Amino acid sequence: xxxxxxxxxxxxxxxxxxxSTLCQGCGHNSIASQIIAAAYELxxxxxxxxxxxxxxxxxxxxxxxxxxxxxxxxxxxxxPSLATGALLADVSLKGMGVSGDGDTASIGMGQFKYVVRxxxxxxxxxxxxxxxxxxxxxxxxTAEKGLTLKKQGTNPxxxxxxxxxxxxxxxxxxxxxxxxxxxxxxxxxxxxIQHKGLAIIDIISPCVSFNNREGSYxxxxxxxxxxxxxxxxxxxxxxxxxxxxxxxEPGEIKDVTLHDGSHILLKKLDRDYDPxxxxxxIQILDENYRNxxxxxxxxxxxxxxxxxxxxxxxxxxxxxxxxxxxLRPSPETLEAINAQMF
Amino acid sequence: xxTAQPSEKLALPEGVEPIINDFSITVGTVNGSGSQTSNTTxxxxxxxxxxxxxxxxxxxxxxxxxxxxxxxxxxxxxYLARREEHEIVVAMNPASFARDVADVLPGGVLFxxxxxxxxIGRDDITxxxxxxxxxxxxxxxxxxLRNYVANMVYVGVLAQxxxxxxxxxxxxxxxxxxxxxxxxxLNMGVVEAAAQWAAENLxxxxxxxVAPMDKTEGYIMTDGNVAAALGSIYGGVQFVGWYPxxxxxxxxxxxxxxxxxxxxxxDGKHTFAVVQAEDELAAIGMAIGAGWAGLRSMTSTSGPGxxxxxxxxxxxxxxxxxxxxxxxxxxxxxxxxPTRTGQGDLTMLFFLGHGDTNNAILIPANPTEAFEFGWKxxxxxxxxxxxxxxxxxxxxxxxxxxxxxFQYPDQPMDRGKILWEDDLETFAEKFKMxxxxxxxxxxxxxxxxxxxxxxxxxxxxxxxxxxxxDYARYSxxxxxxxxxxxRIKQKFQVARELMPLPVVYETEGGAEIGLIGFGTTEDxxxxxxxxxxAAGIPTDFMRVRSLPCSHHLDDFVKNHxxxxxxxxxxxxxxxxxxxxxxxxxxxxxxxxxxxxxLPMTARWVREQIMAQEAK
Ligand SMILES: Cc1ncc(C[n+]2csc(CCOP(=O)(O)OP(=O)(O)O)c2C)c(N)n1
Ligand code: SF4
Ligand SMILES: [Mg+2]
Numbered sequence: 031x032x033x034x035x036x037x038x039x040x041x042x043x044x045x046x047x048x049x050s051t052l053c054q055g056c057g058h059n060s061i062a063s064q065i066i067a068a069a070y071e072l073x074x075x076x077x078x079x080x081x082x083x084x085x086x087x088x089x090x091x092x093x094x095x096x097x098x099x100x101x102x103x104x105x106x107x108x109x110p111s112l113a114t115g116a117l118l119a120d121v122s123l124k125g126m127g128v129s130g131d132g133d134t135a136s137i138g139m140g141q142f143k144y145v146v147r148x149x150x151x152x153x154x155x156x157x158x159x160x161x162x163x164x165x166x167x168x169x170x171x172t173a174e175k176g177l178t179l180k181k182q183g184t185n186p187x188x189x190x191x192x193x194x195x196x197x198x199x200x201x202x203x204x205x206x207x208x209x210x211x212x213x214x215x216x217x218x219x220x221x222x223i224q225h226k227g228l229a230i231i232d233i234i235s236p237c238v239s240f241n242n243r244e245g246s247y248x249x250x251x252x253x254x255x256x257x258x259x260x261x262x263x264x265x266x267x268x269x270x271x272x273x274x275x276x277x278x279e280p281g282e283i284k285d286v287t288l289h290d291g292s293h294i295l296l297k298k299l300d301r302d303y304d305p306x307x308x309x310x311x312i313q314i315l316d317e318n319y320r321n322x323x324x325x326x327x328x329x330x331x332x333x334x335x336x337x338x339x340x341x342x343x344x345x346x347x348x349x350x351x352x353x354x355x356x357l358r359p360s361p362e363t364l365e366a367i368n369a370q371m372f
Numbered sequence: 373x374x375t376a377q378p379s380e381k382l383a384l385p386e387g388v389e390p391i392i393n394d395f396s397i398t399v400g401t402v403n404g405s406g407s408q409t410s411n412t413t414x415x416x417x418x419x420x421x422x423x424x425x426x427x428x429x430x431x432x433x434x435x436x437x438x439x440x441x442x443x444x445x446x447x448x449x450x451y452l453a454r455r456e457e458h459e460i461v462v463a464m465n466p467a468s469f470a471r472d473v474a475d476v477l478p479g480g481v482l483f484x485x486x487x488x489x490x491x492i493g494r495d496d497i498t499x500x501x502x503x504x505x506x507x508x509x510x511x512x513x514x515x516x517l518r519n520y521v522a523n524m525v526y527v528g529v530l531a532q533x534x535x536x537x538x539x540x541x542x543x544x545x546x547x548x549x550x551x552x553x554x555x556x557x558l559n560m561g562v563v564e565a566a567a568q569w570a571a572e573n574l575x576x577x578x579x580x581x582v583a584p585m586d587k588t589e590g591y592i593m594t595d596g597n598v599a600a601a602l603g604s605i606y607g608g609v610q611f612v613g614w615y616p617x618x619x620x621x622x623x624x625x626x627x628x629x630x631x632x633x634x635x636x637x638x639d640g641k642h643t644f645a646v647v648q649a650e651d652e653l654a655a656i657g658m659a660i661g662a663g664w665a666g667l668r669s670m671t672s673t674s675g676p677g678x679x680x681x682x683x684x685x686x687x688x689x690x691x692x693x694x695x696x697x698x699x700x701x702x703x704x705x706x707x708x709x710p711t712r713t714g715q716g717d718l719t720m721l722f723f724l725g726h727g728d729t730n731n732a733i734l735i736p737a738n739p740t741e742a743f744e745f746g747w748k749x750x751x752x753x754x755x756x757x758x759x760x761x762x763x764x765x766x767x768x769x770x771x772x773x774x775x776x777x778f779q780y781p782d783q784p785m786d787r788g789k790i791l792w793e794d795d796l797e798t799f800a801e802k803f804k805m806x807x808x809x810x811x812x813x814x815x816x817x818x819x820x821x822x823x824x825x826x827x828x829x830x831x832x833x834x835x836x837x838x839x840x841x842d843y844a845r846y847s848x849x850x851x852x853x854x855x856x857x858x859r860i861k862q863k864f865q866v867a868r869e870l871m872p873l874p875v876v877y878e879t880e881g882g883a884e885i886g887l888i889g890f891g892t893t894e895d896x897x898x899x900x901x902x903x904x905x906a907a908g909i910p911t912d913f914m915r916v917r918s919l920p921c922s923h924h925l926d927d928f929v930k931n932h933x934x935x936x937x938x939x940x941x942x943x944x945x946x947x948x949x950x951x952x953x954x955x956x957x958x959x960x961x962x963x964x965x966x967x968x969x970l971p972m973t974a975r976w977v978r979e980q981i982m983a984q985e986a987k
Contacts, residue, residue: 103838104837
């Protein structure tokens with residue numbers, strides 16, 4: 031039997047990475063699998079993606095997918111800056127950043143807010159488990175108030191809501207999902223990859239070793255019981271005609287067009303939610319936060335926001351392929367400068 | 373060569389021998405009062421008269437209000453280091469008046485704002501009061517500009533009393549105001565009125581004069597930050613991540629000024645990006661990301677910024693990422709002496725990182741060299757696949773220097789060992805082995821790299837600080853780690869050959885004593901050498917221009933009986949590095965070091981060496 035390939039002529043195997051060294055059952059592993067699936071299904075050539083991460087169990091995971099993509103496992107909390115410089119080298123490349131809740135919302139809060147502000151063309155995944163996995167179980171910035179963990183005692187502080195921070199910071203794409211809901215993770219990833227600009231996906235990703243206790247906000251059991259998707263989402267790449275699937279009743283569908291003409295179809299569930307309104311996004315996040323609900327889905331999107339490369343007036347060809355003749359101004363220009371000096 | 377002739381217009385009193393083109397002027401003003409324009413105008417006018425001149429701005433860390441000084445060294449012999457002695461003092465600030473008066477050398481001259489009603493109490497100097505307020509008011513300048521033009525009064529009075537050409541002053545103002553008629557006319561009006569007033573009311577009693585020469589031909593005046601920025605542009609800089617800090621800010625600001633003019637493509641698109649980051653951690657992170665992805669990438673900062681960048685630079689060293697880091701050094705920690713100069717960051721840069729590190733450092737001494745190292749730094753960084761520092765300082769970065777015009781690069785760009793799609797195809801055939809990111813096929817410790825955007829299916833690799841093997845695979849294997857460390861060390865043996873060689877000044881017939889210095893202390897050391905020679909102590913001088921140390925330096929130390937390592941820091945940091953580098957020669961190397969925040973003087977160097985030699 032011939033192996034199946036996608037439109038890029040690649041097998042799914044060619045999207046995989048090295049075997050994971052994370053714990054069995056770690057939420058981060060299932061996210062890596064969905065990244066592989068999303069890239070495969072979108073027919074992306076792996077060389078067109080560049081992976082970045084900070085430090086943490088989550089940040090280790092870029093080795094476990096897309097081994098044919100370049101990757102840089104950087105510093106704790108500093109993934110965004112590394113990606114910012116690198117992605118300007120060739121604007122046809124798409125960034126795929128993986129971070130943790132500690133990496134993003136504690137040590138990296140500054141760079142997180144700034145990469146949002148700059149709208150770098152990158153998918154920014156936060157694998158959010160409410161703890162520091164790699165350093166063995168300390169509270170992270172997203173741990174809920176009152177959470178009690180072995181050795182750590184009880185967390186006295188209010189948690190940081192990563193999606194809220196992103197929306198307030200002016201992000202152009204903000205979504206939340208749950209590692210235990212692979213279909214939604216995959217659909218959101220596909221939409222995020224097609225989005226031109228920074229796409230934040232906060233994925234609740236239980237840590238089976240240090241924070242998976244019944245009732246903990248970041249546990250599988252809690253996630254399953256409290257997840258309230260705002261939409262059923264379905265991503266349609268631009269090459270496909272948009273055909274409404276049966277489940278989408280006319281009038282219940284919000285069709286969001288992405289930069290390249292592809293669409294995300296959102297099926298409203300319990301309320302008429304408009305993901306293009308920032309005010310609505312803030313309100314729904316706040317409501318769910320107060321009601322102790324895990325809101326998942328596409329929370330906010332603004333497909334037209336200029337990216338960092340647009341802001342800096344960069345060409346669409348790769349800067350890193352320029353040579354001396356493009357980069358070194360002529361001797362005459364230097365003569366003129368010398369003549370202008372006092 | 374023309375010798376200076378006293379101007380015919382300046383009649384000296386009977387019996388007074390003129391002192392021409394050989395003195396220092398210090399102007400004491402209030403910070404933020406606009407005196408900078410007046411002082412640079414004076415200095416530029418003297419420069420345009422063909423007389424070697426140098427200005428040092430000794431300013432406080434303050435926007436407005438504190439006392440500030442500007443010293444102008446006028447030297448027919450071309451000595452351009454700071455001097456501690458001032459023949460001529462211009463006192464415009466009541467707060468520093470007593471100190472300014474006391475500072476005038478016996479036989480010197482005091483010009484002062486006559487609204488300062490404080491005792492002068494010296495009869496060994498010439499005193500000229502200036503009706504500053506009156507002349508500023510008479511200029512017709514709006515009251516908001518009156519304090520500012522008040523400083524032009526002393527420009528006019530000094531021009532008249534010292535014989536500085538008013539045409540040259542107009543020329544300097546024209547340059548400063550970029551040809552804008554209105555401010556030029558306003559300022560020039562004050563200068564002329566003040567000169568007129570002085571001609572009518574003051575009688576020349578002192579011997580100091582400026583007379584035209586031809587010794588500035590073939591030189592320009594500029595500062596090291598402008599030079600560094602331009603040098604980087606001619607080195608093809610593509611990415612700059614930076615965060616404002618004195619005294620480095622004007623480097624990135626100059627890049628912002630010139631890059632859009634010099635580096636637009638035919639469609640008006642930029643072939644570069646300058647990003648003002650949220651802090652130094654992000655500035656260097658971006659720069660390293662860009663360097664990793666194949667852009668010519670840099671950042672500019674000062675000591676405290678380098679500290680914040682340390683974790684990232686350590687990673688770039690270990691992960692072998694090219695990036696250029698300019699450190700325009702200031703003094704001490706964040707609140708040390710941020711507006712003063714020193715050479716206190718050498719050790720920090722050399723060893724900066726985690727585990728064992730020796731970084732490559734370029735050390736320019738003047739703007740011409742700052743330009744040259746600006747472009748060279750990229751070649752070296754990409755060749756070594758490593759962070760390269762350029763260590764400047766506030767004196768070089770922010771003061772105006774008389775310097776040779778910028779020289780167009782005399783070598784083609786060296787992009788180092790970088791492989792694109794086609795190169796990967798031929799690699800295996802050429803080297804009889806598979807390409808791997810960290811495989812040392814050439815035996816010089818420097819492997820070949822690929823960068824993102826390379827679409828070859830075997831081009832990608834994973835970069836990490838963690839241990840890895842030659843094929844960039846994760847490894848905690850002890851042998852791999854040791855192999856990696858030793859290979860990286862080997863690259864810096866290559867660096868010893870690659871870096872700019874030291875500059876040597878030899879005494880004819882040879883000398884027993886060797887002086888070693890680096891960077892902006894060159895002028896003071898060269899002047900001290902002449903003074904030592906006059907005192908019967910011949911010396912040779914080597915100015916180190918890079919670390920790690922070149923073989924020439926080893927030979928210089930070996931070939932001299934006594935070696936004084938002269939530097940502007942407390943502990944003698946280059947001396948420490950050299951004693952580690954040449955333990956067998958340690959006994960003959962003597963540290964001559966101090967730090968007070970001011971540029972070094974020849975007198976201090978001479979006195980230190982004489983005292984040591986007298987032992
Ligand atoms: C500068 C620095 N400080 C501290 C650490 C130690 N450290 C490694 S991972 C980590 C926390 C990771 O937590 P998170 O980002 O939530 O990732 P997780 O392991 O939970 O996926 C810390 C504190 C480090 N590597 N670098
Ligand atoms: S410690 Fe937690 S976060 Fe880390 S790999 Fe194990 S389960 Fe995942
Ligand atoms: Mg975590």
